[in-house]
Amino acid sequence: MAEFNIQSDSVDVTRIMEQIRQRIREKRGRDYTEQQIRELATVKLERFLDPQQVRSDLVEHYRQLEPPAALEPIRYERPGPAPEPFDFDEHTIYASSRGTMGKLIRLIRKLLNPILKLFLNPTPVVFALSRQAEINAWTLQLLQQQTDLAERVTKQFERAGAKFAAREELDALNYEVLNNLVVEMTRLSVDMKNHRSLVESVAGRLDFDERRARALESVVQHRSPQPSPGEDGERASSTASGRTRRRRRRPRRRPGAATTADDGTNNDTATAAGTPSETAPTAPPPDTATRPVGTTVPDAVPPRHYGATPPPAPVVEPSAPPPETTPPPPSAASSPDPEPPTPAVPPVADAGAPDPPPTPQTSGQQRDAPAPATAPATETVAPTSPTGDASTDEQ
Amino acid sequence: MKLAVIVQRYGAELNGGAELHARYVAEHLARHAEVEVLTTCATDYITWRNELDPGVERVNGVPVRRFPVSRERNVDEFGRRSVQVFEEPHSVAAELAWLRSEGPTSPSLINHLRRRGDAYDYCLFFSYRYYHAYHGIRVTGPRAVLVPTAERDPALGLGIFGGSFRGVRALMYNSHEERALISAISNNDAVPGVVVGIGSEVPAHPEPQRFRQTTGIEGPVLIYVGRIDENKGCHELFDYFQRYARLSPQLTLVLIGNPVMPIPTHSRIRHLGYVTDQEKFDAMAAADLLVMPSHYESLSMVTLEAWALGRPVLANGRCDVLCGQCIRSNGGLYYENYEEFAETLHSIVSNSTLRDALGMNGRAYFNTHYTWPVIERKYLDMLDRLEREDAAQVTRPEPLPIWGRRRRNLPPGRQVVDRLPTGPAARADGTRPTGRSAGNS
Numbered sequence: 001m002a003e004f005n006i007q008s009d010s011v012d013v014t015r016i017m018e019q020i021r022q023r024i025r026e027k028r029g030r031d032y033t034e035q036q037i038r039e040l041a042t043v044k045l046e047r048f049l050d051p052q053q054v055r056s057d058l059v060e061h062y063r064q065l066e067p068p069a070a071l072e073p074i075r076y077e078r079p080g081p082a083p084e085p086f087d088f089d090e091h092t093i094y095a096s097s098r099g100t101m102g103k104l105i106r107l108i109r110k111l112l113n114p115i116l117k118l119f120l121n122p123t124p125v126v127f128a129l130s131r132q133a134e135i136n137a138w139t140l141q142l143l144q145q146q147t148d149l150a151e152r153v154t155k156q157f158e159r160a161g162a163k164f165a166a167r168e169e170l171d172a173l174n175y176e177v178l179n180n181l182v183v184e185m186t187r188l189s190v191d192m193k194n195h196r197s198l199v200e201s202v203a204g205r206l207d208f209d210e211r212r213a214r215a216l217e218s219v220v221q222h223r224s225p226q227p228s229p230g231e232d233g234e235r236a237s238s239t240a241s242g243r244t245r246r247r248r249r250r251p252r253r254r255p256g257a258a259t260t261a262d263d264g265t266n267n268d269t270a271t272a273a274g275t276p277s278e279t280a281p282t283a284p285p286p287d288t289a290t291r292p293v294g295t296t297v298p299d300a301v302p303p304r305h306y307g308a309t310p311p312p313a314p315v316v317e318p319s320a321p322p323p324e325t326t327p328p329p330p331s332a333a334s335s336p337d338p339e340p341p342t343p344a345v346p347p348v349a350d351a352g353a354p355d356p357p358p359t360p361q362t363s364g365q366q367r368d369a370p371a372p373a374t375a376p377a378t379e380t381v382a383p384t385s386p387t388g389d390a391s392t393d394e395q
Numbered sequence: 396m397k398l399a400v401i402v403q404r405y406g407a408e409l410n411g412g413a414e415l416h417a418r419y420v421a422e423h424l425a426r427h428a429e430v431e432v433l434t435t436c437a438t439d440y441i442t443w444r445n446e447l448d449p450g451v452e453r454v455n456g457v458p459v460r461r462f463p464v465s466r467e468r469n470v471d472e473f474g475r476r477s478v479q480v481f482e483e484p485h486s487v488a489a490e491l492a493w494l495r496s497e498g499p500t501s502p503s504l505i506n507h508l509r510r511r512g513d514a515y516d517y518c519l520f521f522s523y524r525y526y527h528a529y530h531g532i533r534v535t536g537p538r539a540v541l542v543p544t545a546e547r548d549p550a551l552g553l554g555i556f557g558g559s560f561r562g563v564r565a566l567m568y569n570s571h572e573e574r575a576l577i578s579a580i581s582n583n584d585a586v587p588g589v590v591v592g593i594g595s596e597v598p599a600h601p602e603p604q605r606f607r608q609t610t611g612i613e614g615p616v617l618i619y620v621g622r623i624d625e626n627k628g629c630h631e632l633f634d635y636f637q638r639y640a641r642l643s644p645q646l647t648l649v650l651i652g653n654p655v656m657p658i659p660t661h662s663r664i665r666h667l668g669y670v671t672d673q674e675k676f677d678a679m680a681a682a683d684l685l686v687m688p689s690h691y692e693s694l695s696m697v698t699l700e701a702w703a704l705g706r707p708v709l710a711n712g713r714c715d716v717l718c719g720q721c722i723r724s725n726g727g728l729y730y731e732n733y734e735e736f737a738e739t740l741h742s743i744v745s746n747s748t749l750r751d752a753l754g755m756n757g758r759a760y761f762n763t764h765y766t767w768p769v770i771e772r773k774y775l776d777m778l779d780r781l782e783r784e785d786a787a788q789v790t791r792p793e794p795l796p797i798w799g800r801r802r803r804n805l806p807p808g809r810q811v812v813d814r815l816p817t818g819p820a821a822r823a824d825g826t827r828p829t830g831r832s833a834g835n836s
Contacts, residue, residue: 011752013725020728020738027734 079147082140088133090126396428396778399515401508403499403525405434405461406447407454412696413544416593417521420542421457423594423771428778431515432459433507435499435527442467443499462504472496481549481808488800490555500526508534517778519567523559524550532559537789539563540777545573546691547715552811555795557581562792564781567591567774569694571723571820572715579815585790589777592694594767597703598673603681606674612665614645615744617709618682620675620697621689623654623666628688628711633659635736642737646744649682651675680704683750684727684743692716699765702726702757707743707750709736719819726757 094109096102116122402417409415421430432454436445443464451460476493479485508531512518518535520528523543532539541563545551560566560581566588568574578584607613617636623629636648640663650658650666658666667678679685685701687710692698695717698708708727710717712735721727728739743750763769 011725011749011756013722013728013753016742016749017728017739020735020742024734024738 082143085137085140086133088126088129090130092129093122093126396516397514398424398428398430398778399433399508399512399518400424400430400521401433401504401518401527401531402521403435403527404437404440405432405454405459406438409438412693413522413542415696416542416544416694417519418454418457419593420519420770420774422455423767424774425457427771427775430457432457433504433527434459434461435501435504436461436463437499441470449503460507462501462507464499464501465503466498466500468498469496480553480805483807484803485805485807486801486803487555487795487805489803490553490805491795491800493553494526494529494555497524498526505530505534512538517564517781520563523556529555529559532563533792536562536791537564540565540567540781542567542569543573543577544569544693545577546693547576547812547815547817548691549808549812551576551580552806552808554805558792561586562790564789565589565777567777569593570716570719572719573693575820576715576815580811587777587780587784589773591770591773592699592765593696594765594770595696595700595703595761596672596767597700598676601673601676601680601704603677606677606681609674610649610665610667610678612647612649612681614647616647616649616678616682617684617686617740617744618649618651618678619686619688620651620679620700621687622652623650623656623658625656626689626691628690629656631711632686632688633664635733636664637661638733639737639740643741643744646740648686649678651678676700676704679706682706684709684740686740687711687714687717689717690714695720698727699761702754702761703765705754705758707753707757709739709743715817715819720760722819724757724760726753726760728753 094106094113096105098105113122400417400421402414404414405418406414407418409418417432421432424430435443436447436449437443438446444467445463447461449461449463451458453459473493473496476489476496480490480493504527508518512535515535515538517540518531518538519540519542520531521542521544522528523541523545528541532541539562541559543560543566550556557580560577560583563586566574566577566583566586568577568588568590569592571590574588574590619629619632621627632648637659640646640648640661644663646663648661648664650664651668651670653669654666658664667674670678679701684707685698687695687698687708689695690711690713692714693716695710698710698717698720701708702724708717708721710721710727710729712718712729712731718729721729728743730736730739743753
């Protein structure tokens with residue numbers, strides 16, 4: 001119930017009432033009458049298709065709600081035979097059934113008729129009785145027709161009753177079908193939700209694999225054209241000895257960087273963390289293909305494990321929480337690096353390190369995530385970006 | 396100037412609308428003229444039983460001459476004749492029989508007017524529909540002034556009353572709607588008439604705090620004053636209020652008046668019964684607004700009293716008079732169904748600016764039109780005008796037909812009234828308010 005803007009010195013009741021009535025119409029949505037609104041409310045209460053509102057005993061429920069009224073059978077009993085019509089004419093009042101004696105009696109009556117007419121006039125009586133006889137015959141015929149009609153109507157009612165009974169059975173079947181449909185719909189709804197989660201999980205993993213494969217391809221293309229003889233011999237000897245030797249590169253030192261550890265462990269950790277000091281440019285420089293192996297390439301991706309196939313990403317349940325990202329070392333983060341920070345693109349994951357699991361997300365998040373069409377592929381490979389800027393791309 | 400005020404009942408204890416109206420007018424006109432009240436010995440408007448002594452007495456300084464009622468009302472007969480003349484085609488004789496059965500039948504009062512009517516300069520008849528007014532107007536002729544107090548009820552559609560409206564010297568209407576109604580049904584535009592109404596004695600300084608302390612009622616208050624009767628729309632009021640109370644449980648409905656119907660048991664409905672005038676005005680002053688749910692009112696005095704106290708009014712919009720008064724005064728809102736009841740009630744209760752503005756407008760409307768000096772002046776001006784005009788030009792009430800009185804050629808009274816235009820009357824500036832169904836028939 002909203003308020004009015006009332007100017008105390010100029011209240012117009014008519015205008016206020018118009019506002020009130022307009023607001024009531026808006027509340028109703030349309031100009032429904034009270035009766036229409038009640039009908040709509042009644043319809044809304046019958047929410048058959050809401051799975052949560054449907055009971056398993058739906059059919060029994062409706063049978064209890066609307067029990068079929070027991071119809072009283074129409075008992076029609078045909079009346080007995082109609083009485084024989086009595087033929088009446090002007091001679092009937094003089095007639096006698098005594099044979100010859102009757103003829104004499106009739107003659108005497110005829111002779112005494114003028115005397116009778118002195119007391120009363122039998123002619124109208126005879127006329128009325130004759131007409132009544134005709135009416136009786138006509139009524140009898142009409143009753144006969146009505147009786148036939150009643151029999152036909154009774155048969156029609158019996159047929160209609162049979163149809164109603166069949167209809168009730170059909171209604172029960174309809175309710176059963178409806179109940180089954182609702183149950184199936186509920187099941188499908190649950191299945192659809194499960195499949196949606198599964199598809200999202202698979203899509204995340206596929207996306208991650210594609211990005212990793214793209215990164216690997218760029219590294220392989222970068223190294224494979226000019227393999228050095230020494231390296232081939234070394235790899236052959238290693239193969240012959242039955243174990244793979246890991247080629248480690250010392251990361252480029254930067255002024256002020258507190259990198260004191262010389263062993264590969266620290267370097268690997270730092271690399272895996274994707275610190276800004278070890279990030280690579282988005283694309284290899286044009287002379288990378290001709291540069292001899294072992295030479296330091298500034299801001300280039302350290303080619304690691306190019307001879308070894310990275311292990312497949314472990315299957316992670318969609319509900320598993322994403323691993324915590326390793327924060328960059330404080331020294332590296334706070335080092336006064338004169339170079340501008342490069343994008344947080346880590347190198348290809350170490351063979352020994354587990355792949356970052358894809359974080360399950362909803363399809364809505366995927367739709368909402370910006371997808372730069374012109375960005376290089378390497379820019380999107382940032383599974384462990386500490387800033388979280390590339391998290392949506394990762395997902 | 397000597398005036399006679401003729402009314403069906405009269406007394407200081409009677410609180411009926413027309414009777415109270417007549418008493419107030421008589422007492423105030425007594426300051427300017429010699430006034431005598433002619434009435435019956437009855438006090439009960441249902442039976443018209445003679446309960447007071449005939450003769451002359453003084454009530455608040457005004458002489459009152461009482462005449463006995465010759466026959467009490469037979470309720471069954473009255474009901475049967477009412478159905479006959481209201482719902483069926485009927486004859487003039489049937490209407491006259493209905494009038495006798497309605498009462499109060501007092502031939503002695505009419506005989507007094509016939510014999511001694513010349514002693515009065517003017518006879519003010521109150522309530523057109525009773526025996527005394529119908530026959531008294533025909534006896535007094537050019538001295539008759541009618542205060543019809545007409546409502547939109549089927550009795551107005553009876554054919555015998557058209558002559559009463561056309562055959563008096565003047566008509567003192569209660570409202571513009573009443574005037575429009577009577578004009579439409581009797582075509583009496585030639586008869587002088589003025590919308591007067593009635594004033595009210597409202598205390599200058601009511602004490603709302605006294606009411607709060609006495610009753611212990613807190614929070615906003617909606618008040619109803621009057622007979623608690625289904626015919627007054629109280630059943631609908633109770634229904635609407637109980638539905639509204641589920642949404643706004645702070646509001647209290649206070650009822651003042653004698654109940655003739657059961658009052659629902661509800662925590663927010665308080666019935667105070669019959670109270671004194673001072674308590675009534677304290678309660679009205681303490682209330683946020685007055686509700687008037689009646690469908691049929693010729694003039695609601697309690698509505699005017701609420702406006703005099705600066706309280707807004709929520710009226711039934713189906714009553715043309717109340718709706719028209721709300722529109723003309725800008726002192727109240729009106730409703731026709733529950734949704735409008737809830738919206739208008741909430742608007743007034745929750746919006747103090749609107750409430751105060753409506754109350755101020757109502758008070759200004761009362762001060763302009765319904766204070767006693769204004770009412771007295773209108774009566775005196777009308778009587779002065781009648782003094783100046785030639786009484787010989789006044790149309791006498793047309794005599795009833797001698798032959799054909801039993802011919803059933805009159806339409807049902809309800810049918811006649813239903814054909815009349817509905818809605819609030821035109822404003823003073825001539826514009827038609829866009830109310831409920833202005834102009835609809």
